[in-house]
Amino acid sequence: AQRVTQPEKLLSVFKGAPVELKCNYSYSGSPELFWYVQYSRQRLQLLLRHISRESIKGFTADLNKGETSFHLKKPFAQEEDSAMYYCALGGTGRRALTFGSGTRLQVQP
Amino acid sequence: DAGVIQSPRHEVTEMGQEVTLRCKPISGHDYLFWYRQTMMRGLELLIYFNNNVPIDDSGMPEDRFSAKMPNASFSTLKIQPSEPRDSAVYFCASSLNTKGAFFGQGTRLTVV
Numbered sequence: 001a002q003r004v005t006q007p008e009k010l011l012s013v014f015k016g017a018p019v020e021l022k023c024n025y026s027y028s029g030s031p032e033l034f035w036y037v038q039y040s041r042q043r044l045q046l047l048l049r050h051i052s053r054e055s056i057k058g059f060t061a062d063l064n065k066g067e068t069s070f071h072l073k074k075p076f077a078q079e080e081d082s083a084m085y086y087c088a089l090g091g092t093g094r095r096a097l098t099f100g101s102g103t104r105l106q107v108q109p
Numbered sequence: 110d111a112g113v114i115q116s117p118r119h120e121v122t123e124m125g126q127e128v129t130l131r132c133k134p135i136s137g138h139d140y141l142f143w144y145r146q147t148m149m150r151g152l153e154l155l156i157y158f159n160n161n162v163p164i165d166d167s168g169m170p171e172d173r174f175s176a177k178m179p180n181a182s183f184s185t186l187k188i189q190p191s192e193p194r195d196s197a198v199y200f201c202a203s204s205l206n207t208k209g210a211f212f213g214q215g216t217r218l219t220v221v
Contacts, residue, residue: 034209044152044200044212086152088209095140096165097210099152 002027004089006100013077014108021072021103023061023087032090033063033070034097039083047085048072057081077107113213115201121219127189130216133182134203142202142210143176143186152200158184191220 003026013019025031033050047056050063050070061072070087084104088097114133122128134141142157156166161178169176173192178184188195196219202210 036212043214044202046209046211049209095159095204096142096154096157098154099144101151 002089002091002094002098004087004098004100006085006087006103008103009101010104010106012106012108015079016076019072019074019077019081019105019107021085021087021105023070023072023100025068025070025087025089027068027089027091029091029094031063031065032092033061034088034090035059035061035070035072036086036088036099037083038086038102044086077105079107079109081105082107113201113203113211115199115213115216117216118214119217119219121221122191124192124220125190126220127187128191128195128218128220130186130199130201130218132184132186132201132213134184134201135205135211136182138203138205138211139181140204140210141178141184142204143184144200144202144212146198146200146215147196155186155199188218191218193220196220 005024035047036044037047038044048061059074063070084102086102087100090097116131143155145153155168156176158178176186198215198217200215202212204210
């Protein structure tokens with residue numbers, strides 16, 4: 001069975017502070033990890049995928065298979081980063097994504 | 110491409126009525142997913158299709174829920190009869206290969 005854990009429901013930081021949104025996963029096969037962002041009452045938008053090793057809007061995430069983690073990081077938070085962030089897990093043989101419960105990031109001025 | 114298109118955006122219906130939600134995936138995508146989002150349960154996968162064929166419907170909560178994909182460019186999710194506990198945002202998403210799923214704007218369903 002696949003499982004995604006996002007331990008923090010809410011993360012509140014001040015503008016300019018570093019951000020780390022935690023994600024841990026459980027999966028017996030070869031995982032594919034994604035981060036999605038959802039701004040208020042909008043669609044979920046794909047932010048990052050681990051296979052691309054890209055940086056989007058200043059966010060990065062590294063897959064750590066030893067710790068089964070895929071934490072999302074940004075060195076300097078901006079107010080416009082305030083949103084819900086979801087970690088999602090897919091894998092070989094199963095295209096459907098399993099989502100974590102989400103973390104609300106609140107960036108205060 | 111306009112992305113995944115869902116209709117209606119909002120639906121308010123009375124308990125017992127039939128509700129049909131519609132989705133047009135991104136052209137060329139071979140997977141289509143239906144998710145439900147609630148405050149209590151977060152994002153739940155209801156069903157997904159590959160090349161118009163249902164692959165896994167284990168997330169469909171009850172027989173009151175059904176989904177079809179008659180062709181590569183259209184899918185429906187039907188609830189009959191609807192109940193207040195079905196109130197949620199229903200998202201459709203599509204994907205190709207391992208590039209991740211792309212979501213529609215969602216349908217906010219309220220059953221009164």
